[in-house]
Amino acid sequence: MEWTSVVAIYALFWVMTAFVMLPFGIKTHDEAGLPKIPGQADSAPVGxxxxxxxxxxxxxxxxxxxIxxxxxxxxxxxxxxxNIFPDPPSQR
Incomplete structure (x- = not known):
């Protein structure tokens, strides 16, 4: 495998991982018990x-x-x- 292919695969894994991880470990101001700034979205993360x-x-x-x-x-x-589907029986 070429090193450029490995770099491209790494970049794809990195972007996918970054987007999948976004909602984990995030608390909103309501969940953290902190006051919100006027005009702030309800879903804005704290810190x-x-x-x-x-x-x-x-x-x-x-x-x-x-891996x-x-x-x-x-x-x-x-x-x-x-392959979870078996090959079809041969027909003569």
């Missing part, structure tokens, strides 16, 4: 830390990419292993 979020996405994406590339190299899970 969102994008740096920590990016670091977590980086670690998870690196692990996911490592994906290792599976590609060693062939642990193949398309044939994922």
């Amino acid at each position: 969102f830390r994008p740096g920590r979020h990016a670091l977590q996405a980086t670690v998870i994406a690196a692990a996911s990419t490592t 994906y590339v290792a599976n590609y190299v060693y062939g642990w899970v193949t398309v044939d292993a994922l």
Whole structure:
């Protein structure tokens, strides 16, 4: 596998992980018991830390990419292993 392919796969895993992680660990002002600023959306998070979020996405994406590339190299899970429908009986 080319290194550019690995970088592209890592980027895809990173973006997917970052978006999936967005709703986890977030509290609104109502949940935290803090007053809201006038005009603030009810769903606005309290103390969102994008740096920590990016670091977590980086670690998870690196692990996911490592597993994906290792599976590609060693062939642990193949398309044939994922085929849940048996082949139809041959008809003569």
